[in-house]
Structure formats: C-alpha cells, structure tokens
Amino acid sequence: MYAxxxxxxxxxxxxxxxxxxxxRAAGYREVTPFNDEHYADHWFEKDLTGPVP
Structure with a gap:
C-alpha cells in the first residue's frame, strides 16, 4: 500500500x-458520482483506514 x-x-x-x-464483496460501497465519466453508471469507494479483517 502507498503511504x-x-x-x-x-x-x-x-x-x-x-x-x-x-x-461490493471486497468492501467497496456505492457513492455519489465523483467525476464526469460518460460511460460510468456506478461509482465506488473503499475506506482503507479501518481495521484489517
């Protein structure tokens, strides 16, 4: 991981x-669009600051 x-x-x-x-299975959650990508329908985000499973 990058510092x-x-x-x-x-x-x-x-x-x-x-x-x-x-x-979704890897822990990403769907969020509101964060860019103007014309071909995207879903935007995801994963927080790396929580505890390691």
Whole structure:
C-alpha cells in the first residue's frame, strides 16, 4: 500500500455485473458520482483506514 492512501475510488458501468458484485464483496460501497465519466453508471469507494479483517 502507498503511504498516506486512505481511500480507493473507482467507477464502472452496468454491463459489468460481475465486477460490481466483486467490488461490493471486497468492501467497496456505492457513492455519489465523483467525476464526469460518460460511460460510468456506478461509482465506488473503499475506506482503507479501518481495521484489517
């Protein structure tokens, strides 16, 4: 992990249902859009500051 990185963000589109399921299973939560990516339908974020599972 990079020192100081506290949050990971990503976006994807609805056609990638398996990816969406993977992100949710990995602890990402859906958030409001954080960029203007025209092909994205879902935006996710994962907090890295919590306890390690």
């Amino acid at each position: 100081g990185v506290r949050t990971l963000r990503l976006e994807t589109n609805r056609a990638l249902a398996e990816a969406i399921a993977l992100y």
